Amino acid sequence: MVPGLELPALRWMMALHSEFVMVLFMLVGIAAAVRWLAERYARGAWAAYLLFPGIFVYDSNIGGSADHFASLFVAPLLLITARVARRFDRGACLLWGALAGGAFLSKVQSFYFLVPLTLALCARAAALAARARRHSAREPTVRALVTGWALMGAACFVVLMPHLVSNFIFFRNPVYPLLLNVFTSSRPVVKDALLQANYIMADWHYRSPPGLGPKLTSALELFFTFSFEPHYSFANDLPVFGSTFTLALPLLLFVGRAPRIWLGALASFGAIMLWALTYWVDRNLQVFLPLLVAVTAALMVRACELGWLARAGVVALVVVQTAWGSALYFSGADRMAAGMRLLRSGMEGRAEGLLRSHRADYVALGASLPKQAKVLLHDSHLTLGIDRPVYLDWVGYQAAIDYSTFRTAADFDHRLRELGITHVVYLPGVQAPSSKQAEIIFDVFRDRYGRSPTPFGGLALFPMPAAPPPQEPPYQVLSIGVPEVGDGLYRIDALDTVEGLPPQMKHAPRPSQTAASPGALLDAAKVVIVGSPGPLDPATNERLQREFHDVQSQGGYRVLVRNP
Numbered sequence: 072m073v074p075g076l077e078l079p080a081l082r083w084m085m086a087l088h089s090e091f092v093m094v095l096f097m098l099v100g101i102a103a104a105v106r107w108l109a110e111r112y113a114r115g116a117w118a119a120y121l122l123f124p125g126i127f128v129y130d131s132n133i134g135g136s137a138d139h140f141a142s143l144f145v146a147p148l149l150l151i152t153a154r155v156a157r158r159f160d161r162g163a164c165l166l167w168g169a170l171a172g173g174a175f176l177s178k179v180q181s182f183y184f185l186v187p188l189t190l191a192l193c194a195r196a197a198a199l200a201a202r203a204r205r206h207s208a209r210e211p212t213v214r215a216l217v218t219g220w221a222l223m224g225a226a227c228f229v230v231l232m233p234h235l236v237s238n239f240i241f242f243r244n245p246v247y248p249l250l251l252n253v254f255t256s257s258r259p260v261v262k263d264a265l266l267q268a269n270y271i272m273a274d275w276h277y278r279s280p281p282g283l284g285p286k287l288t289s290a291l292e293l294f295f296t297f298s299f300e301p302h303y304s305f306a307n308d309l310p311v312f313g314s315t316f317t318l319a320l321p322l323l324l325f326v327g328r329a330p331r332i333w334l335g336a337l338a339s340f341g342a343i344m345l346w347a348l349t350y351w352v353d354r355n356l357q358v359f360l361p362l363l364v365a366v367t368a369a370l371m372v373r374a375c376e377l378g379w380l381a382r383a384g385v386v387a388l389v390v391v392q393t394a395w396g397s398a399l400y401f402s403g404a405d406r407m408a409a410g411m412r413l414l415r416s417g418m419e420g421r422a423e424g425l426l427r428s429h430r431a432d433y434v435a436l437g438a439s440l441p442k443q444a445k446v447l448l449h450d451s452h453l454t455l456g457i458d459r460p461v462y463l464d465w466v467g468y469q470a471a472i473d474y475s476t477f478r479t480a481a482d483f484d485h486r487l488r489e490l491g492i493t494h495v496v497y498l499p500g501v502q503a504p505s506s507k508q509a510e511i512i513f514d515v516f517r518d519r520y521g522r523s524p525t526p527f528g529g530l531a532l533f534p535m536p537a538a539p540p541p542q543e544p545p546y547q548v549l550s551i552g553v554p555e556v557g558d559g560l561y562r563i564d565a566l567d568t569v570e571g572l573p574p575q576m577k578h579a580p581r582p583s584q585t586a587a588s589p590g591a592l593l594d595a596a597k598v599v600i601v602g603s604p605g606p607l608d609p610a611t612n613e614r615l616q617r618e619f620h621d622v623q624s625q626g627g628y629r630v631l632v633r634n635p
Contacts, residue, residue: 080429100146108369119368123313124396141178159219168223172230187341271467290347430456432528474509478545549596
C-alpha cells in the first residue's frame with residue numbers, strides 16, 4: 072500500500088522495521104505496567120522481557136505477523152482500565168474503547184486479554200452501582216456508569232466500523248470468514264465452508280478437547296504447564312515463553328498487600344485460560360505476553376524488598392531461565408549475519424544488487440507477465456514479488472475456487488476464465504493438503520496445457536489456453552491400492568473429501584463399480600490413481616504403460632491419465 076517501494080526487499084524491510092518499532096513501544100509499555108503493578112519505580116524493568124525468549128525463535132520473533140502489533144495494546148489497556156475503574160469518566164471510557172477496537176483490528180485473539188479486563192470493569196461497575204444506591208454522593212451514578220459503558224462500546228465500534236462494514240459489503244459477513252453458521256448469506260463460500268474454516272484454516276490438531284468438562288480440566292492443567300510443554304517447538308522443546316512467570320506466581324503469597332499485582336495475575340490467569348479453552352497455538356501467547364512479563368517483573372521487584380534470602384531466590388530464578396534460554400538468544404545468528412552483510416554491502420556499493428536478489432524468482436516471474444495479467448497460484452500462498460493480482464486455490468484457505476464443483480478440466484478452465492485468470496503458477500514437487508478430486512483436476516489441466524512451463528527457480532509458469540477446452544463426460548477414476556480409498560471405479564466427485572479434515576469428519580468414498588481384477592475396469596477409466604498395491608498383473612501393468620501416462624507421483628500415490 073506504500074507507493075515508491077519497487078523492490079520486494081524494501082517492502083519486507085519496511086514491514087519488519089514497523090514491527091520492530093511496535094516491539095520497542097511494547098517494551099516502554101511493559102516498563103509503565105511494571106511501575107503501576109508494583110507501585111514502585113523499577114529502573115530497567117523492560118529487561119524482564121528477555122526472560123521470555125520466544126522473540127528470538129522462529130514463529131514468535133519479528134517475522135511480519137500481527138502478534139506483536141496486538142501485544143502493543145496490552146499495557147496501555149491495563150493502565151487505562153485502572154483509570155476507567157475509578158469513576159468511569161467519559162474521556163477514559165472513550166480511550167479504552169478506541170484501544171480495544173485497535174487491538175481487535177490487529178488480531179482477533181486480542182479477546183484473550185480484553186475479556187479479563189472487561190470482567191474486572193464489570194465487577195468494579197457493580198460495586199460502584201451498589202454504593203450509588205446507598206446515595207453516596209462521592210460515587211458515580213448508575214446513569215454515569217451506563218454512559219461510560221455505552222461510550223466504550225461506541226468507541227470500539229467506530230474504530231472497527233470500516234473493517235466490519237467493508238466486510239459486510241463485500242462478503243455479507245462483517246467477520247468473514249468467521250461465524251459462517253451465523254451469517255448464513257456469506258459469500259463466497261464453498262462446499263463444507265464452515266468445516267474448512269473451523270478445522271483447516273484453524274488447524275484442528277490444536278483445538279481444545281470437546282466438552283465443557285474436558286476443556287476446563289485441560290485448561291487448568293495448561294495454566295501451570297503451558298510454558299514447560301510446548302505444543303510444537305522450533306527450539307528442541309525449550310521453555311521459550313518464559314517459565315519464569317509460572318515459577319514466580321508463588322511469590323504472590325509473600326509480597327504483602329499488592330492488590331494491583333493480584334489484579335494483573337488474575338488477568339493473566341483469565342487470558343491463559345481463554346487461550347487454553349480455545350486454540351492451542353503457542354505463538355498466540357505472544358498476544359498477551361506483555362501482561363505476563365509485567366506481572367513477573369512486578370513480583371520480582373516486590374520480592375527483592377523482603378530481604379537477602381528473597382533476593383537470592385529471585386536471582387536463582389533469573390539464572391535458571393537464562394540457562395534454559397541461553398542458546399535461544401543466539402538462534403537468530405543467521406539473520407544478524409544477513410543484516411551485517413547488507414550493511415557492509417552499502418559501504419561497498421553493492422547494496423542495490425543484494426536487495427534485488429531478494430525473491431528474485433518471484434520478481435522475474437512477475438516481470439515476464441503482461442500488466443493486466445491475473446495469476447492462479449496453486450497450493451501455495453507466498454506472493455510477494457509477483458506484483459500482479461493473485462488468486463489462490465488452496466483448499467481451506469480461500470473460497471473463490473471450489474474444486475468439489477469440477478468434474479473435468481474443462482469445468483476448471485471455465486471457472487478460471489470467469490475470474491479473469493490468464494496464467495497459472497505452481498511449485499513442482501510441492502503438494503499442500505487438499506482433496507484427491509482437486510489434485511486430479513489440476514494435474515490433468517496442467518498436463519494438457521502446461522507441459523512446457525517456464526521455470527523461475529522453484530516456480531513454474533504457463534499461460535491459460537487460448538481457447539476453452541472441449542466439454543467431456545465427468546471423469547471416471549480407477550483407484551488401485553490408494554490409502555483411504557478402496558479399489559474400484561469412482562466418479563470423480565466421490566473423491567472430494569478434504570484430506571486436512573479430522574478423521575471422524577471424512578467420508579469414505581463409495582465406488583460405482585468393483586471387480587476382482589483392476590484391469591477389468593480400465594476401459595471405463597479416464598484417470599487411474601495407483602498407490603502401493605504390490606505387483607500388478609502383467610496385463611494390467613502393460614495396459615497402464617501403453618494407454619496412460621503419469622501426470623503426478625507424490626502424496627503417496629501416482630496419478631495417470633488416459634492418452635489422447
